[in-house]
Amino acid sequence: MKFLPLIFANLLRKKVRTALTIGSFAVALFLFGLLATIRVAFSQGVDVAGADRLMVINKVSIIQPLPLPYRDRILRIPGVKQVTWANWFGGVYVDEKNFFPQFAVDADTYRDMYPEFVIPDDQWKAFREDRAGAIAGKLTADKYHWKIGDRIPIRGTFLSGVFEFNLHGIYRGTRPQDDTTQFWFHWDYLNEKMPASYKNMIGWYTLRIENPDQAVRVTRAIDETFANSPYETRTMTEKAMAASFAKQMGNIEFVLLSIGAVVFFTLLLVTGNTMAIAVRERTGELAVLKTVGFPDWAVLMLVLAESVLVALLGGGLGIALAKALTLRGDPTNGLLPVFYLPPQPIAAGVAAALLVGVVAGFLPAFSAMRLRVVEALRRV
Amino acid sequence: MRIGGGDGDGLIKVRNLDKKYVRGSEEIHVLQGLNLDVDKGDFLAFMGPSGSGKTTLLNLLGGLDVPSAGSITVAGDEITRLSGGKLTAWRARHVGFVFQMYNLIPVLTAFRNVELPLLLTGLGKAERRKHVETALGVVGLGDRQQHYPRQLSGGQQQRVAIARAIVADATFLLCDEPTGDLDRRSADEILNLIDLLVRDHGKTVLMVTHDPRAAERAQQVLHLEKGVLVEGAPSALRA
Known part of the structure; x- marks a missing residue:
């Protein structure tokens, strides 16, 4: 907790850059939330199918x-x-x-x-x-x-x-x-x-x-x-029946995963680049922190915390906006049977944002941790 | 203070200190066989031409760099045997650094800058506040706690840096050209402050400077010539 003022101060030193990075997370997670909502709409039959119900259709x-x-x-x-x-x-x-x-x-x-x-x-x-x-x-x-x-x-x-x-x-x-x-x-x-x-x-x-x-x-x-x-008949579980219907609409799961992967990979690059620039700009300051006694792990955690905080703020904002949109009702005017963002994709989205934050921040944080104080101070 | 060392129980003991850098096939000897004893409450100035090894010596004494040979013992701890986290912890406990360019964190207020060394201690918020207020009070900036570095003059920023150096009650202060970026008046204020820390608070200060007027405030001036220590007197410098 006592490091929070330092973390927030660092995030706020380049407000536009931080806002844009948070914004890119928000847009990505908003998109993720909407895709998850659509996936739920197409597969809701699968999700809600009774485990003890079978369906019999013409073969x-x-x-x-x-x-x-x-x-x-x-x-x-x-x-x-x-x-x-x-x-x-x-x-x-x-x-x-x-x-x-x-x-x-x-x-x-x-x-x-x-x-x-x-x-x-x-x-x-x-x-x-x-x-x-x-x-x-x-x-x-x-x-x-x-x-x-x-x-x-x-x-x-x-x-x-x-x-x-x-x-x-x-x-x-x-x-x-x-x-x-x-x-x-x-x-x-x-x-x-x-x-x-x-x-x-x-x-x-x-x-x-x-x-x-x-x-x-x-x-x-x-x-x-x-x-x-x-x-002749073809009997199957209600879940299998619903899944075969969902498949008629195309492989929604694959589309969702593909778009999600591209979006998150792009985010990884954007955030990684932002954090790398932020660390490079602050080489002298990080060296000062080490000089006054901040151990390597503390410097690593400070940089990592910034990256994770950006990811969580942006991700949380995006997923909250997606949830808010779904709460306003179905914008497709009833084309979708349900327009609902369940807790599982929300948790998955936040977890994905967290993961991107950690992965994107790790290399810059590691380089900050390995910074040699004497060389860094010479550059100040 | 003694150059050449001895069997005394000085605060800082430097023995046969060597530091060399290798650049390509060339070996550069920055410090050679340096011996030095510093007692508690000493105020020493190191002078010498650029490249003579002044800052390197300060970095070694502060545990920021490791020697090629020799030893440094501070208050009984041989820091040249420490490495990694132990050396960092020792530095946090014993050394206060003051740099020429102040090296404050621009996005933190004076209070937060001074508080930095205390964040890694077990002190609670109220205790940290008390220490920071005391340190800022000593340097005469009790009323500028919430000012950012950009809102302070160069002299004031250097005073904040000194407050940061003393807030954790460091065993000794290492000052690298503390007046190098200041006008005469501000420089005098900083030197008066360092005098005060030595005289009234019993601090041990080792200062690197190019400025003879700064050096003459020290109890003793040592010259570094091609990595070797030579004793000098402030009066001789004036001459």
């Missing part, structure tokens, strides 16, 4: 349907506890740019399968009692200023005509990263409107198993049950 593709009667056969497979199902709808609300996921769900079983989505009992009851009822996620409801009792017209895409829904409930997530953009309505209602060839067909099954350790066995059992049938 050909998720857009190919499965027969509803599979439900009873799946339920009979040992280890399966619950089954629900849903269909993708893909309708248009007022304008095509108004995108949000719409699912036709089984009103009897869907809510129990997803306890992370919270809906008041009276709202769920009203939804169940109205065949044209619907439930919207809070993000979507807020975005379109819907309130309970509103009538929501959605134009079909693969089914012609406009479907009118009565909004009976708004669900919330229990965690910040839960997707609250979905819109649910009765599968029965959709099934009524389907052409004869698609009647009693569903998009996918979601099932809960008794023990996540049995996932591999249950997965295999389901796919073997429907092997060589007209509708």
Whole structure:
């Protein structure tokens, strides 16, 4: 603590340079925070997927349907506890740019399968009692200023005509990263409107198993049950399913790591150069410190502390700005299911800034430590 | 003080001190077989032409450099046997340095500059403050504690440097051309201050100077000629 005035005084001797270095850290960490937020948005399904939930889709593709009667056969497979199902709808609300996921769900079983989505009992009851009822996620409801009792017209895409829904409930997530953009309505209602060839067909099954350790066995059992049938299945964990969706958007992780690596390497050079200049400018002063009794380690730590302090101030500022931006809401107007910067990337960002501060400051600090007092004083 | 050494129990004992530098294939002997005894409370001035080894001798006495041969013993510690951290710790405890160019840290106030040697001691904040205020009071700058070096005259900056040298109660002071960058009046003030430290506070001072008027304030003037010590008297210098 008693060295802090010396460290701060040194940092403030070239205010513009220090501000620019802190600024470069802030910009880098702000960018890192935003990239991490986008990564979370794309992979949130993976992160929040239930460990005990499996998904069953058509082996050909998720857009190919499965027969509803599979439900009873799946339920009979040992280890399966619950089954629900849903269909993708893909309708248009007022304008095509108004995108949000719409699912036709089984009103009897869907809510129990997803306890992370919270809906008041009276709202769920009203939804169940109205065949044209619907439930919207809070993000979507807020975005379109819907309130309970509103009538929501959605134009079909693969089914012609406009479907009118009565909004009976708004669900919330229990965690910040839960997707609250979905819109649910009765599968029965959709099934009524389907052409004869698609009647009693569903998009996918979601099932809960008794023990996540049995996932591999249950997965295999389901796919073997429907092997060589007209509708072969592909069963996977919900996490794997979400990951395969995320992969369709490209390798976000790779993009994030690549940009992050370039940014941090650049920062390393910028900060290393700044600290090297700072040490060179202060050769005489460092020699004086050694003359009055500062040991080598103290000189090393002083220079290193400056570098680390710059990194932490800039990094902290950048990540705080990124967090503040995410708290203001999704700037993409709902294109992303969540816009949330969790604590883990914040900690990772601060740790990365700290590491860059240490690495960038080490060489200048080491050269300051090795400074020969007599030679340095001769140059003053 | 004795040139040539002896068996006395002086504060500083220098025996057969050699210092040579190697530049390429050339060996430069800066100090040769130097012997010296300095008693507590002595005020010595070293004079000599440029390159005669004055600053090198000061650096060796202050533990900033190591000799090629010979020994230096200060208050019973043979510092030529110390190295690295031990030598640094010894320097912090025993030596106060005063340089020609003051060598203050420009971004620190007078108070913080003087406090620097105390930061590595176990003293608490209040004790450090007390020591710094005392040291600045001794040099007559008690009212300039919060001034930065750029806000002080050359003479005042040198007084801050002296306060920094005495704040940790050093065993002896090494002054390298302390008046070399000052006008006559400021130089006299600094020399009066050094006199005061020797006379009233019992400090031992070894000073390198080119200025005969500064040298005549010392109790004894020693001349360095090509790395060898020669005794001289202030009266002789005046002549």
